[in-house]
Amino acid sequence: MSMSVIRAAEIKIAEAKKNGLIKGPVHLGVGQEAIAVGVSKNLRNTDRIFGAHRSHSHILGVDNDLHKLFAEVLGRNTGFSAGMGGSMHLASKSKGFLGSVPIVTGTVPLALGAGLASKLQKSGDIAISYLGDGATEEGVFHESLNFARVSNIPILFVVENNLFSSHMHMSLRQPLNTINRFAKAHEIETKLVDGNDVVEIYRTSSEFIRKMRLKPEPYLIEAITYRWFGHVDWREDIDVGVARSKKDLLNWKKRDPIKRLSDAMINKKIWTIENQNILDSKVDELIDENWEKALKDDFPDRKSLLDNVYKYD
Amino acid sequence: MIKTTYSEAILSGFDYLLKNYPEVFVLGQGLWSPWYVGNTMKNLDKKYGKERIIDTPVSESACTGAAVGASICGMKPIIVHPRMDFMLYAMDSIVNQAAKWSYMFGGQLNAPVTIRSIINRGGSQGAQHSQALHSWFAHIPGIRVVMPSTVQDARDLLISSVLCPDPVIYIDDRWLYEQTANLKPIKETPLKFITPKCLKNGDQITIVGSGYSTNLALKVSKKLNCDGISAEVIDLRVLNPFNSENILNSVLKTKRLLVIDSGWKTCGMASEVITSIVEHIPTNTLIDPPRRITLPDCPAPSSEVHEKDYYPNEENIIKFINDSYHF
Numbered sequence: 263m264s265m266s267v268i269r270a271a272e273i274k275i276a277e278a279k280k281n282g283l284i285k286g287p288v289h290l291g292v293g294q295e296a297i298a299v300g301v302s303k304n305l306r307n308t309d310r311i312f313g314a315h316r317s318h319s320h321i322l323g324v325d326n327d328l329h330k331l332f333a334e335v336l337g338r339n340t341g342f343s344a345g346m347g348g349s350m351h352l353a354s355k356s357k358g359f360l361g362s363v364p365i366v367t368g369t370v371p372l373a374l375g376a377g378l379a380s381k382l383q384k385s386g387d388i389a390i391s392y393l394g395d396g397a398t399e400e401g402v403f404h405e406s407l408n409f410a411r412v413s414n415i416p417i418l419f420v421v422e423n424n425l426f427s428s429h430m431h432m433s434l435r436q437p438l439n440t441i442n443r444f445a446k447a448h449e450i451e452t453k454l455v456d457g458n459d460v461v462e463i464y465r466t467s468s469e470f471i472r473k474m475r476l477k478p479e480p481y482l483i484e485a486i487t488y489r490w491f492g493h494v495d496w497r498e499d500i501d502v503g504v505a506r507s508k509k510d511l512l513n514w515k516k517r518d519p520i521k522r523l524s525d526a527m528i529n530k531k532i533w534t535i536e537n538q539n540i541l542d543s544k545v546d547e548l549i550d551e552n553w554e555k556a557l558k559d560d561f562p563d564r565k566s567l568l569d570n571v572y573k574y575d
Numbered sequence: 576m577i578k579t580t581y582s583e584a585i586l587s588g589f590d591y592l593l594k595n596y597p598e599v600f601v602l603g604q605g606l607w608s609p610w611y612v613g614n615t616m617k618n619l620d621k622k623y624g625k626e627r628i629i630d631t632p633v634s635e636s637a638c639t640g641a642a643v644g645a646s647i648c649g650m651k652p653i654i655v656h657p658r659m660d661f662m663l664y665a666m667d668s669i670v671n672q673a674a675k676w677s678y679m680f681g682g683q684l685n686a687p688v689t690i691r692s693i694i695n696r697g698g699s700q701g702a703q704h705s706q707a708l709h710s711w712f713a714h715i716p717g718i719r720v721v722m723p724s725t726v727q728d729a730r731d732l733l734i735s736s737v738l739c740p741d742p743v744i745y746i747d748d749r750w751l752y753e754q755t756a757n758l759k760p761i762k763e764t765p766l767k768f769i770t771p772k773c774l775k776n777g778d779q780i781t782i783v784g785s786g787y788s789t790n791l792a793l794k795v796s797k798k799l800n801c802d803g804i805s806a807e808v809i810d811l812r813v814l815n816p817f818n819s820e821n822i823l824n825s826v827l828k829t830k831r832l833l834v835i836d837s838g839w840k841t842c843g844m845a846s847e848v849i850t851s852i853v854e855h856i857p858t859n860t861l862i863d864p865p866r867r868i869t870l871p872d873c874p875a876p877s878s879e880v881h882e883k884d885y886y887p888n889e890e891n892i893i894k895f896i897n898d899s900y901h902f
Contacts, residue, residue: 310644310647310648312644341681342680343679343680343681343683344680344681344682344683345681346678346679346680346681346682347679347680347681351679351680352680353680353683353684355683355684360647360648360684361647361676361680361684363671363672363679365667365671365672368640368667368668368671368672369644369672370637370640371636371637371638371639371640371641371643371644371668372640372641372643372644372647372668372672373644374637374640374641374644375640375641375642375643375644375645375646375647375648375652376644376645376647376648377644378641378644378645379644379645379648379649379650380648382600382626382627382645382650383648383649383650389644401636402634402636402637402640402667405632405634405636405637405638406634406637406640406641408632408634408637409631409632409634409637409638409641412632413629569682570677570678570681570682571677571678571716571717572677572717572719572741572767572816573677573682573685573687573740573741574740574741574765574767
C-alpha cells in the first residue's frame with residue numbers, strides 16, 4: 263500500500279502544480295517509490311534520515327501523514343514544516359526524518375554527522391542518506407565516503423540512480439552509468455540493485471542495516487530506477503531532456519515497481535486483481551480526504567516572518 | 576596569581592565544556608598534532624579520548640557538514656578550522672544548511688553547532704592564509720558571529736557559543752594569543768544576552784573594534800590619553816545578530832565615531848556599525864563625520880614591505896585620528 267499511496271500523492275501534487283494551487287517547485291519521483299519503501303521498512307523512529315530535492319517518498323516512507331505533506335506543499339501552517347518549507351524542505355523530527363533540501367548533496371555530510379552522533383551516543387541508531395546520481399558528482403560526496411569509512415560511521419548511502427541529473431543523461435556526465443565504483447574506491451561494502459524491485463531493496467537494506475546496528479560501518483546501495491516525470495513539476499520533459507525519449511519512458515513504465523509487485527503477488531496467488539482494485543479505491547479516498555482537509559488549513563501568520571531565524575531570540 | 580594567556584583561555588573553555596557536557600565533541604584538522612592548534616587544544620585528545628577529539632581527513636566540507644548533522648541529533652559539536660581561508664570549502668554546510676535549519680523547517684529542528692575559525696595574519700603568509708571574513712558571515716541571518724578580543728571573552732564566549740541552541744561562528748585571532756589577564760571563575764551566560772561592551776570609558780570619541788582591532792583601539796586610546804584626548808573603546812563581541820544600543824549611547828555622549836575593523840572596507844562590518852549609528856542619531860549630533868579604518872580593498876600581500884601598509888597599526892591610527900577629527 264505504501265508505494266500506491268506515495269504514487270497517488272505525487273500524482274495529486276502534479277495536478278495541483280499544473281493548475282496553480284501549488285506555488286513552489288515540486289520534484290516528483292513517480293516510478294521510484296520502491297526504494298524509499300523498501301529501505302524504510304527497516305527503520306525505527308530514532309534513526310536519522312536525510313533526503314534531498316526529490317523526497318516526498320523518503321518522508322512518506324517513515325511518516326505516512328498525507329495531510330501534513332499536502333499542507334506543506336500547499337504552504338499551510340499545518341504542514342510538515344509549518345508551511346515554512348514547501349515541497350523542497352520537509353522534516354518530521356518524531357519519525358527521524360531530519361530534513362530534505364534542494365541543494366544537491368547538501369544533506370550528505372549532515373547525514374554523516376548524524377551517523378557520527380549515533381556512534382558517539384552508542385544508540386545503535388543509523389543514518390540514511392538519500393541521494394541521486396547527480397549528487398555523486400559533487401566533491402563532498404567523496405569526502406563523506408572517505409570520512410565514513412575511516413571513522414566507521416553507521417551510515418547507509420542510498421543512491422537512487424535514475425540516470426538523469428535535471429536534463430542530462432548520465433552518459434554525458436560520467437564515464438560509466440553506475441556509481442557503486444565510488445564505494446569500492448573507499449572500501450565501503452556496496453550492492454547494485456534493481457531500484458524498481460521493492461523486495462530486492464528491502465532484502466539488501468535489511469541485511470546492511472542489521473550489520474550496521476551491530477557494528478557501526480558505512481554501506482552503500484545503488485538502486486537503478488527511472489523517474490516518469492521530468493526534473494521538476496508535472497511535465498515529462500521529453501523535449502528538454504538530453505537523451506530522454508518517449509520510447510525510453512514507455513519501456514521504463516513497463517518496469518513499474520507497483521505493477522511488478524502486484525503481478526508477482528497475483529502469480530503467487532497471495533493477491534487478486536480484486537484486492538488490488540479495492541486497495542486502489544481506498545488509496546484514492548485517502549488522498550481526497552487529506553487533500554480537502556489540507557486545502558482548508560491556514561497559511562502561516564504574516565507576523566511569523568522573522569520567527570525561528572534563531573532558535574531562542 | 577598566575578595570569579592566563581588568550582590561547583590558554585580558549586583551552587580552558589574547551590576543557591570546561593568537555594568535562595561538563597558529554598554531548599560536546601570536537602573535530603577538525605590538527606587536533607592530535609603536537610602543535611595542537613597553537614596550544615589551544617593541548618592534550619585534549621589524551622584527556623578526553625580520540626573518540627571525542629577527532630583529528631579529521633583533509634575534508635573541510637564533509638567535516639563541517641558532519642558537525643552540523645551531529646548538532647541536529649542532540650550533540651554539541653565544535654568544528655575547528657585552524658585557518659579561516661580553508662573553511663571556504665565548507666560554505667554550503669554553514670550558509671545553506673546550518674544557518675537555515677531552524678527557519679526552513681518551521682522551528683522543529685535546530686543546528687547548535689559551533690564553528691571555530693582562526694584568523695592568522697602577517698608573516699608574509701599572503702592572500703590565502705590571512706583572511707578575516709567575519710563581515711561576510713555576519714551578513715547571513717541564522718548564524719551568530721562571535722569575536723572575542725579579551726582573554727576573559729576567549730574562554731567565556733566559547734562556552735556561550737557551544738551552549739547556544741543556534742549555529743555560531745566563533746572567530747579568534749592568532750595575534751591575540753599572547754595577551755594575558757586574570758580570569759574570573761566561569762559563569763555560563765546565554766549568548767543572546769552578550770552585547771557590545773565598553774572596555775574603556777571616555778567622552779571625546781567612541782572607538783569601536785572587534786577581535787584584534789579592539790586590542791589596537793585600547794592601545795591607541797592610552798596614547799591618546801597622553802595627548803589629552805579621552806577615547807571610549809567599545810568591543811563588538813557579537814557581530815550578528817548585531818545590537819548597536821551601547822554604541823549608540825556612547826556616540827550620543829562623545830559625538831565622534833571611529834570604527835576599526837580587521838576586514839576589508841567595502842560592505843564590511845565597519846560600514847554596518849556606522850550606518851546603524853547614523854540612522855539612529857539626530858542630524859548634527861556628530862562633530863566630525865564618522866570614519867572607519869579597515870584593510871585596503873586588496874588581497875593580503877605576501878611582501879613584507881606591503882604588509883606594513885596593509886595592516887592598521889597604532890601609529891597610523893593615531894595619525895588618522897589627529898588628521899580626521901577636531902578636538
